[in-house]
Amino acid sequence: MKKICILSLIILIIPLFLTGCYDSVSIENYYYVVAIGIDTSETANIKLSIQIATTSDSGSSSSSQSTESKVYSVDCDTINVGLNILNNYLSKQINLSHCSSVIFSEEIASKGVKEYINTLANNPEIRPTVNIIISSSKATDVFENITKSGVNFSSRYYEFLINSDVQTGYAVKSNFNKFFYSINHETETAIANYITVNDTLIQSDGMSLFKGDKFVTHLTPLETMSYLMVTNQLQETTISIQNPFDNNSSIDILIEKQKNSENKIKLINGKPFIITNVYVNGKIQNLPTFNGAESTDVINNELNNYLTNLIENYYYNIIKKYNLDIVELSDKLCSQFLTTKGFQNLNWNEIYKDSFYKVNVESTISTSLYTKE
């Protein structure tokens, strides 16, 4: 009897595995969006563009990831409506799970991005690691230029674009998660990548700064490099300083972090006093004439002065000019209080612009591997 029961059960279960999955959704049913572009529109609230990676028909592509891209745009009132319209006329369903970047034009970003970011944050397909990029021109221009440039488009195109600059110290790595929480935070400044579009060239050009959810300005690559140095994110970069032995030439120095930078903040007469200590190693890349240890000291001093000026200029711009706290100094000062109320009574946003600062750079110079010391 028991055997019959077990056999019946097996016979009942086996047909389940033999049936086809009529409602299964496979990879061919989706359009995987690589980037989303959001621009201003004349006829609606926004112009939503999506860039989709499509496999090349010729099969000439050597890389498994190399594809071509197609761009679809629609004028709509909200992102979700835009996606619905696109879903309606595209043959496949749009999927955002492989979206690597969200690009805002500078124009729309300066009006505020909270609405769009919050909409995307509610979409579980969006990864927390998606890059937020602000473009000097329209997002559609970025997509068009990529198509025109003839480069082998890859789903990791934007990752390569930004990462290559992160390694040179000219761009920051900003992600959706951090950006989302920064624009919803009282004192934090949201940062994003900034790209410029010239003819057929797209290049990373420093970082964008936000006040609340509104784009305010962008920092130059050198200012971005200062930011990376101050916040311990600099991997390595090459800078060019005046040759102290010859006014007509310059010295290339590869700098990298020696140890973590220190940012201290204290209140003096009700005004924040910021002390930043930066420690770098420098490797001389080119020097026509080199006279041993004495020369190293001179170059070291030159490098110290150069970096100190660079970081002081950076502080001047972000504090006095833009009044933006991107080094999260408010968090540091807040940690010195026992309660949040104590910090709130300080009125940080008001006193921050009166901050004064001192920058100390300690560098250790050596010659590069192939140059004899």
Added chain:
Amino acid sequence: MDKKISKIEAICIFIMLFINTILLNAPQILIDNCKTGAFLNSIYIGILAFIFIIILNKIFKYFPSSDILDVSKFLGGNILRFIIGILFISILMLIICVSLAHFTILLKTIYFRNSPILFIIFFFIISAFICNLNGFGAVKKSICFYFPITVLTILIILQNQISNFNFTKITPFFGDSFENTFFKGTSNIFIFTNIILIYFLLPFLESDKSFKKITIISFFISWILLVFMVMIILNNYPFNNTISNVNPVYLLTRKVELSDFVQRSDALFIFIWILSYLSYITFFLYFITLIIKKIFTIENEKMIVYPVVPLIIGITYLLIRTNFYKFGSFELYKNLFNITVYIISLLILFFAGIKKKLI
């Protein structure tokens, strides 16, 4: 013999219940109440709960192999046992229904957007129902089976985030105010839902001597997990965030990256947590049937599962449809838990201890 649990099994069950509480948003509740003071608050309520456990250990020494229902009967007869039983059933029902409502909504939001909510509720309840029909052996084994992988998921999250830890994010230590963190914050002690188990643990233990060790070891591990999770969440998500309704512990899984090879592993985490949550509600469902059996002196506890399950489905569905699971249920549960578990039950134990001494 099937109803007895070993020392290790008891510790596994105790911790597993607490891990599920963490996964069901317990750290965020502390953060919402105390802001950055949640870190100190988690330590503070842990100390209070620890003192409470020590007191329970002292008093239960006078009542070997007894649970709170036996002690109530000893103190006030069947009437007191009935009242206490009903209070504990209410708490357990609320734990199951509110947590089920939250977990179901989370799953629907993230993965099953087109599935009817009742299907998801049925999925959990039917599994718990079948497990309970197979007796306590199946209930405890299901918990012990999923315990290692569930702990592993928590450890992976901690390991992944601990390197990004920024001390300034958990400051100011007292949050909004000293009062919120320590006076009002005392009520957050209800977070330790697994303390409920201590009241019913003794009859299940192979030896009464291990009671103290089990409660203290498992409580300490649970406590450490809570403190770390609060720190990690505070570090990642600002306390003033009122926009995201999604469970922050789930959001942390989306950030888990094991080198460059494993990314977007959140689905795997959710899968493991579904299994872990199944064992969680299975266990509480068993305790509801156990209490009903005791207070109504019913012989076959398995038969009690049949009427309880539709009740849970109905209440959970009602909570979701009325949105009561989001707003009203939380305060109700918090007050009921604190009054029953930390005040009434302690008083009963205290007076029963005096009565025992006098006899």
